[in-house]
Amino acid sequence: MKMKSIHEKHSGRFGYLSDSAVLTMITAAVFVLLYIFAAAVFQKGFLKPQTFFNLLNANASLMILSCGMTVVMVAGGIDISVGGVSALVTMCCAVWLDHHGGSFTGAVLIALGIGLAFGLVQGFLVAYLEIQPFIITLAGMFFARGMTTIVCDAPFNVQNEKFVRIRETRINVPFLGSYNKNGVFINAYVETGVIIALLTAAVLFFVLKWTRTGRAFYAVGGNRQSALMLGINVKRTVFISHVICGLLAGIGGFVCFMHVGSGSAANASGAEMNAIASAIIGGTNLAGGAGNIIGTLLGTLTLALMQNIVSSAGLDQAWWTGITIAVMLCIFLILQSVIIAMRKKLK
């Protein structure tokens, strides 16, 4: 004879929000507050719309890398090769354009190809041979950075005409701008890379919310064994997550290339850690199963804004950026763990 159970308690409306959604809202709040703080303290610079758009311009590449990182983290893995792959892409494209007189389209294809190659190989090793992603992508990072030097051992600026033209294209943002000293209205602008970044983010947002594969990432990251029992092809899902991250590393590398205009092994140095930090600040969980694109974009912008504030405050040394990012990451991590613990208690 079994005992009867007592009534179930239904969770309130608030319980319907996922942890990730709550964290994203916090990031958004922090970003807005920081911006207001910056505008209040440093006035002139931050009140111009262009300052905001420069945040986008300078970090378009990072935004793309972070989105790719979000996908792979949601599925429960990690990819620390993205920075190296970006650097490799910049060098290969630079060499193609200037040393081999290649076409711009060719460069784009090379970038996509390299990113895809890394994604495919790493994805295969992780998903089908079941090797841990940390080791594989760590090796991938080493490999990419090493190959960059092998392809060409010295950094250089690209002179290719078409490239320079596209690079210097400015896309004006309608209605927004500011008046310069002579009273002339100068339109705020964004670079091509930003458009690419926003498009990529939109596509990924769509994939994560409305496609089966996108939802499969969440399932696999949430509980791998359950996902398997539910009939999801776990290996293929993990494989695709790495392919997407690799492809995005290629796209991000090309955008970085367009932004800096040169090929160099020092490009995107530390980008992988920045991408991880951006994703985390945006509410992505390294353990998997939680994360969203909007949060990641906000995370990237918050990171960038922090760097901007540091340099506006006159703390120009390269060292201070590291410390401020670290402090911010620390605060966000502690905040996340406190909030998650609190929500568990409320259930």
Place this chain on the structure above:
Amino acid sequence: MKENTILEMRGISRSFLSVKALQNVDFTLRKGEIMALMGENGAGKSTLIKILTGVYTKDSGEIYLEGRSCPVEISSPQMAQELGISTVYQEIPLCPNLSVAENIYAGRRRKGLISWRRMNEKAKKLLTSLGIPASPVQPLGSCSVAVQQMIAIARAVDMECSILVLDEPTSSLDEKETERLFELMRQLKAKGTGIIFVTHFLDQVYEVCDRVTVLRDGRLTGEYSVSDITKVQLVAEMLGRELSEAPVTAAAEEKPVGDVLYHGVNIRSSENIAPFELTVHKGEISGFAGLLGSGRSECVRAVFGADKVTGGTVNMGGKAVTIRKPSDAIKQGIAYLSEDRKAEGIIGELSVRENIILALQVKKGFFRPFSKAEAEGFAAEYIKALGIKTASADTPVKELSGGNQQKVILARWLLTHPGYLILDEPTRGIDIGAKADIQRLVKKLADDGMSVTFISSELEEMLSICSRLFIMRDRKMVGELSGSQLSEDNIMKTIAGGERNGEGTQ
């Protein structure tokens, strides 16, 4: 294949390293039939099911499905689903971070993009038709375990399968929920679905099943119609033993009460139970009775310091002591066997030996590790004393069957020679043989002077062992029964409590 048969498994064998989990097993299922699959732990039920559902591959044998002349190879869970075999496992195979609706429809062949509105609507219809108290949009993790179980079953039901496998689905359901499940099963049976019901519960087999297949030690011992075999015969079949070793059901004799060993007053913990008082005597077996979720486990956990203790005074052997965390309790000679064997009992990858010596080692101290000889001695002693079936003392404990794992954990705590042993659901999910062994052991320990608290969801079990029962209702201790007061009636009355006019008094 005979008419009316929808599944025939012939000569199935499967080994894991050197252990033969299944040897030449046959299994047949007919249309519109509920077949019980029974056997002790280690009999191979779980392996057979996992082969049928594509989680494991078989080493040899053939599987025939209705309408197919060639044997099928089931190589993945997805393939099993496609063949019309739906499964609901004991460990709920759902993703807690996805919503309820998503979990119901995840991984199923659905071309194109996801329409959230349509999915949520369909889910809502399904949930209401089955009477499941959940909203399609809430994260699965925010539902209770019982509700999650029901959602898992809803999913299987929705998939229009021809074969439904239920692996111990009733372990965390109450009577009402179990009856609802049986109703569902009868509905499906009427539609022609074949249901395989893996279970330990004898009564449930006779309540809802048509036939029963019994496995023992990886072999098929027999397949019977439920009307052709009595309960007693079935138990004997499963044990392969004489009935005198079946579980004891006679009520325990009244014993003289020993000295007070533990006396806790006003104990409070962070787990939302009312402050309670507990007195435990030497050589006495006590138990906690109450509905699922009434706070029984939480009480003993507070005694052991497993949960965060927020208040109370404890006296042991006349002296005042502080017990705020497990190490305090262990020092005072209290031992606790958690109800969650997997997450709080065994340390899977470590060997049987290491699992056995762990608690005593911690008690002994960081700077005084046991020598290899000492550790081996302890392990050998308890493997023999408790009859633990294992290839060697170095085997990782996760490779043992559930019953033997439980014995290893018991060995661990017995090694610390506790004065007070707390057992929370020690016989849940293990075979009748091991169950009887543990019950016998507990009685012997009490005879030798140890105090034992025994919590079980099976009232008969507690009545047969305990001489004192603490009654819990809605997270409050509402009564205490001992000696001649111990009867099912009294217990139910105390749990229900209060007068007809609704005064819920203590």
Place this chain on the structure above:
Amino acid sequence: MAKERSERNLLSFFSGRQFLIPLAALLALVLFNLIVDPEFFRVTYGRNSEGYPVLSGNLVSILDDGSELAILAIGMTLVTAASGGQDVSAGAVVAICGSVLLRVLCGTGVASGQLQAPIIAAFLVCCLAGILCGAFNGALVAFFRIQPMIATLILFTAGRSIAAWINNNELLRVTDSTFACFGGYIKGVPIPTPVFIAVICFAAVWALLRFTSLGLYVQSVGISEKTSRLNGLDPRIIKVGVFVIMGFCCAVAALIKVSRLSTINYSVIAKDIEMDAILAVALGGNPLSGGKFRMSSSILGAYVIQFLTTTLYKLDVQSDALSAYKAAAVILLVVLSAPAVREKLMKLLRSVTEQKSSADGGRI
């Protein structure tokens, strides 16, 4: 029947012996070098510029240069086992410790031939710095339940900046011959000192594992924290403990590194050494998700990585390009040791031997 038993033994031998993975890698490298250039293994006994006897040769430099990595591999193994994650801040913490060390030795000045403090005192302060960094990481992981890789990301990002800030971004230099011994040779002893320091560390960790229950506790906590707690352990203390040990290892590594150069370059010192240390742990066959571990395997793994680096240098590979070759070699090793691959190889082996035996059995 006997064949079946021996086959089973072979299988269990391979699947049970974790040590074989780095050993196999080592043998592959040794073989490679024997074929390419047997001179690789020559050890010469000569005299250095000051006239003292020293051993030199590739094998010596492998043991010498690999010392820091091996010491860090010790800490990394414990951290991985107990917390299920990796410490990516090791290089940055080495920078911090080295910075502190130089600061104490140089007192208030920038460079000196005269030490402003006894080396032992400087080393103790350096250890303190390492332990504090370790405690910081450990606290984030144990008390705030943050994943190790992420928690240590903080010091990874900020550590070198902090190291530079300690010394106001100045380049300190110490030109004391006693101090230089730690990274070089002790007068009259032909074996480089770092090798001795590494051996002392190995002995210390062996004693720690032998005379305390650290091994059992770390493995318990790494496999199941909840169960460990119910058995009387405090997983938080153990986790902080292993990170502190890691911090101490960083301090020792810093002593050696700074002593080698007698100065410090904040952005370059011990760069990427954490990655090498993690590789060493993985190469040693230890699961990166925590739980069981085998210290000797990790240490061997560290020297194998050093061997690989030295082999590549001898092949005239540029230091920047080095990482590409290292990565390729590591991927090869990891792939070969992956359980999925090993299973396939075992099946292949089994089918080959079965064919042979059935062919034999066919004959009367």
